Amino acid sequence: MFFKQYRYSYLITPISYGIDILIVNVFAYLLPIQFQTPVLFHTYISLGWIVISVRNEFYKVYRYTKVAYLLRLLFRQFVFFFLILYAFIGFFKQPIISRLALAQYFVYVFLVVSIVKFLSYIILSEYRERVKGNLRNVVIIGRNKKTDQLKDVFNEQKQYGYNFLGQFSLQDENFKLEDCFKFIHVNKVDEIYCSVSELNDNEITQFINFADNNLTTLKFIPDNKNIFAKKLKFEYYDYIPILSLRDIPLHGPINSFLKRSFDIIFSMIVILGLLSWLTPLLAILITLESKGPVFFRQTRNGIDNREFYCYKFRSMAPNKDADNYQATKNDMRITRIGKFIRATSIDELPQFYNVFFGTMSVVGPRPHMVKHTNEYSYRVDKYMVRHFVKPGITGLAQVKGYRGEIESQSDIQNRIKLDIFYVENWSMFLDIKIIVQTVINAFKGEAKAY
CATH class of the missing domain: 3.40.50.10700 (AF0625-like)
Structure with a gap:
């Protein structure tokens, strides 16, 4: 297996969104349009721009896209933008707004956004041709x-x-x-x-x-x-x-941006609202029972098969086999507090730091130990497909009962089938559904939560 070179081209679409929304709002602020409630308009026009951009696939511009297609995108985008712009007057009853200033605003936004769009298209093309970048x-x-x-x-x-x-x-x-x-x-x-x-x-x-x-x-x-x-x-x-x-849906820049934004917000809520007070408490309980670090760090395989450190609360007595063997039922290495935090999945919570720093996602295929990745990549067909996306704290396979110890070949095969289904059929709704089911399973208890 080989590793793919890390790319930053996925940032182009979020940056383009940011620039265009900035343009839309700056001209609204500078021109004398006479809004009664400026904050309402800025919120309305920003959300409106995002909605019609997604609807028109305005930011789906590929390296082989032609200029004629860009012109069609701009035309379609600004037809809808014109409609939502003037709909603001009647919908929010804004009689004192200057229609002339609003038309002037529309023209300025159209010209500047069009120039920026073509400039970015030309710059990227020249960058690939002359600098030999983004190849x-x-x-x-x-x-x-x-x-x-x-x-x-x-x-x-x-x-x-x-x-x-x-x-x-x-x-x-x-x-x-x-x-x-x-x-x-x-x-x-x-x-x-x-x-x-x-x-x-x-x-x-x-x-x-x-x-x-x-x-x-x-x-x-x-x-x-x-x-x-x-x-x-x-x-x-x-x-x-x-x-x-x-x-793969998550290779689309919009989907990738949405998922990453959700990951950052969700992980910050857990880190500040839960880990901030739970970590000191668990640190005392873990160190009282057995000597060793509070956190357990293990190398695992993530997106594009890149290795990263996955963090957990330590649930075992320190041992040399931690990186070679999964926990089994009645495993003598597991401590008393470790048995509790594993049964409730509390030991996985430090992985929200992995999520915050971008090596993991809240939802995705569970990352495996390097030894197991090397083994299963040869034993299980299409095993590596799961590495097209970031690994997750929880995943579709886990909520369907395939978590923990792999006891037979069918366990890993069924897990990979569900992982591939997730990779090929991702949606935010599916992520939310998996998170809800994970919480329910944590309260109900799971047979392999040991």
Whole structure:
């Protein structure tokens, strides 16, 4: 397994939101529009901008997006913005507002937001082309007219930011899938583009499994073969149709921003409202029973398989096997206070510090010990898919009964199935549902909470 290079491109959309909302509010403050309640208007127009932006997908601009598409986004966005702007007068009964000043405000916002949008688009394109930043390493599998056209796009459209590393033809007598996979592995390829017309079912399956198990994005150049067992994402790269096998909701900048915002707020509430007084109390009880640190720190695998320190309240007597063996029923290593805090899941609460600092999320696939990750990545098919998102304090598998000790192969297989379902079907509603069920389970007690 290899590690993907950490990227910061997910920050582009939240920053763009912030800049545009700032523009919308600054002009409302500077122009003589004569609001009766300025705070009401600023709140209304900010929320209105966010709602219509989400509705119009105004910030979904990709590296291969064309200027014509930007113009359509701007037109659609400001048609709705015009409507909600003038709806404010009648809805909140603001007769003294200057209609002329409001029209002037609309024009200024439209011009400045449009300039900022195009400037950011140009700057990012120039950054990829001239500075060679924000690049994606790509390879093409297959050799035909469509793959040659895609290769030309990668090589000629440098502003897209694709670093073309090679092309493999399955018709080549010397071609071996193992050599192709080794090349992808060694060169840290981010995206694989496969021509469906040159792959048989077995080869397609091998590429899917390799991509899933190595955190690599797999996309298909389609033909008439009937291989589409899932809902695929359809895109165009300079008129070349491309299909993405797996569309992960949390890879979208808006969803990622919403989840991260929720994580920060929720973790701060727990840290300030609960851990601030509970930690000193537990520190006394833990150290009275057995000598050693209050907190237990263990290396685990997180997003993109990066290792991080996961924190817990110490529930065992210090022992050399802590990083090698899971707790089992009637485990002699567990202390009396440890038995209580494990049964109630209180031992997991320090992980809200992990959430606050960004290595974990409140909800997500549970992180495993490094030893177990290395073991299961080979034993369990598609195990690595769970590392496409941040690990969580709780998760879908845990509330469905697959928590704690793994006693059989079916335990880990069912856990991974639920983890993959969560990765592919994330929503804020699903997160809230899991949190509520986790709290209920903590009060009811769980069979494997030991």
